[in-house]
Amino acid sequence: MSIETPTAFEVTPERIAQAEALIRPFIRHTPVMRVDLKNFGGTARPVDLKLELLQHSGSFKVRGAFTSLLTRDIPAVGVVAASGGNHGAAVAYAARERGVPALIFVPSVASQAKIDLIRSYGAELVVGGERYADALAASETYAAASGALPIHAYDQAETLTGQGTLGKEIEEDLPDMTTLLVAVGGGGLIGGIASWFRGRVKIVAVESDGAPTLDHAFKAGKPVDAPAGGIAADSLAPKQVGQLMFPIAKKYVEPPVLVSDDEILTAQKALWAGARLVAEPGGAAALAALLSGKYVPKQDEKVCVLVCGSNTTAVKFG
Numbered sequence: 001m002s003i004e005t006p007t008a009f010e011v012t013p014e015r016i017a018q019a020e021a022l023i024r025p026f027i028r029h030t031p032v033m034r035v036d037l038k039n040f041g042g043t044a045r046p047v048d049l050k051l052e053l054l055q056h057s058g059s060f061k062v063r064g065a066f067t068s069l070l071t072r073d074i075p076a077v078g079v080v081a082a083s084g085g086n087h088g089a090a091v092a093y094a095a096r097e098r099g100v101p102a103l104i105f106v107p108s109v110a111s112q113a114k115i116d117l118i119r120s121y122g123a124e125l126v127v128g129g130e131r132y133a134d135a136l137a138a139s140e141t142y143a144a145a146s147g148a149l150p151i152h153a154y155d156q157a158e159t160l161t162g163q164g165t166l167g168k169e170i171e172e173d174l175p176d177m178t179t180l181l182v183a184v185g186g187g188g189l190i191g192g193i194a195s196w197f198r199g200r201v202k203i204v205a206v207e208s209d210g211a212p213t214l215d216h217a218f219k220a221g222k223p224v225d226a227p228a229g230g231i232a233a234d235s236l237a238p239k240q241v242g243q244l245m246f247p248i249a250k251k252y253v254e255p256p257v258l259v260s261d262d263e264i265l266t267a268q269k270a271l272w273a274g275a276r277l278v279a280e281p282g283g284a285a286a287l288a289a290l291l292s293g294k295y296v297p298k299q300d301e302k303v304c305v306l307v308c309g310s311n312t313t314a315v316k317f318g
Contacts, residue, residue, distance in 0.1 A: 011157060011195040011248065016164035023066040023162065026097060030054045030188045032173045032304075033275060034055025040270040042291045047303045048177070050170055053310035055284050058117065060166050060189055060308050061090030061153075065160030068151045069098050078102055078209065080148040084132050084141035084185075085114025086282075086309055087153035092123035103148065105135040111280070113313045132226050133239045154188030155242030163189045167196030168305060171189070175300050178302045181206055182213045182293065183285040184256060186238045189308065193251035202301075205249070205256040206289040208281075214249060214255040222246065231261040231281045257295045259288040271307065283309035 030052050038044035052060045063132070064089070069079070074251045078101030081091040088104035095102035102123040106115065108130055118125050129135055132153075143150045152159055166189070172179065179202045188311040194203050205214050210230020217223045223240040259267075264281045267288035286305045289295040297303050 001223045009107055010083045011023060011160045011164060011192060011244070013168075013196055013198065015161050016168055016192070016196050019067045019071070020163045020165040020168050023063060023165065026056075026094070027062055027165075028055055029141055029169060033191065035275060037290060040274040040291060041086055041266070042270075045297070045303075047305055048174055048289065049287075050166075050173070050304055050306050051277070052306060053277065053279055054168060056209060057086070057089040057093040057121075058309060058311040059086040059283070061087045061110045062094055063165050064156075064159035064162035064188060064192075065090040065094035065151060066167075068149075068156070068158040069094050069100060072099075072149060074100050074149055075147050077146050077148045079151050080139050080143050080146070081105070081153065082132065082136040083110075083153055084135075084313055085110040087151075088123070089114055089117045089121065089311060090126075091151050092118045092121035095123060096121045100253070103139075104203055105130050105137045105139040111312060113274065114311045117311060131239075133228070134171070139280060144164060144278050154186030154191075154238070155244055156188075159188045160195060160242075160248075162192065162193040162197045165194035166194030166306075170306075171197070172306055175304075176302055177303070177304045178300075179204060179297060179301065181286040181289055181305045182302065183207070183282055183306070183308060184241070185282065187212070187241040187245035187249060189254060194248050195250070197252065199252050203252060203255060203282045203291070204254045204295055206286045206295070207256045207261050209258040211238075212256065212275055213238060214253075217241050217246055218250075231264055242310065257289045258286055259292055259294055263288040263292040263294070270292055277307065278310055278312065280309045280312035281308055283307050
């Protein structure tokens, strides 16, 4: 089975549903936890947490990785990917499950937890350069020389389509949801999810103020270079958001909410204290928007927060 490769503006609900059926045997249907924000240090109100941090390889990224591996012709040399860590782990995991060779390039900013996880799945790993953009350039050079199939972390049709399956799953879990908070790095996740919902729910983008890629793009009217720092730099800090996701975001996503490193760290600690969940900084960023008051829902909003990644070294919370 295969799905037609979508192009910009063509990541449709129909193709997302096709991808979901294709990858379902390889991914987890992750749970939803309903909580009261007062137990997390916020204002009392019920909120649903979609716990995608419990997905295989520790993040949503396997959805896009399996979509690529199951819908594209894979050369004998295998696949190559560049990653801050989570995408690399996902590609390494999916490649292992499909018996495909994988080479992953990560920058020096990648956390040791993510580096160790990639290696544990048997992929070849190259660590070099300071940021994701450096790893991406190295991966592109390798792909051109070797013929390996590149799997892009966010700016590829299969990636957006695969990540969109999470939107479908959330709607199945929470059909009455009105508002979904999603962390943004390159934008593959929020672009795929927005392509599924197409305006049926409010989708709120949340970014680290150290890596405001979508914020800069909204202000410029196109993807542009932005700072690439902050506590979540290994998952939320490419130079630019993807070209494919930006038209989708302009149409279906609210302007980004920016949260600070301290606010992200507070959300990490709150997830541990309130639910015994260990989230990486990027995985906790969406919750930080609520706990900090940077996003204040209206009384009638039924809010879901996507907790999207768990790949961090053990944190000493107290």
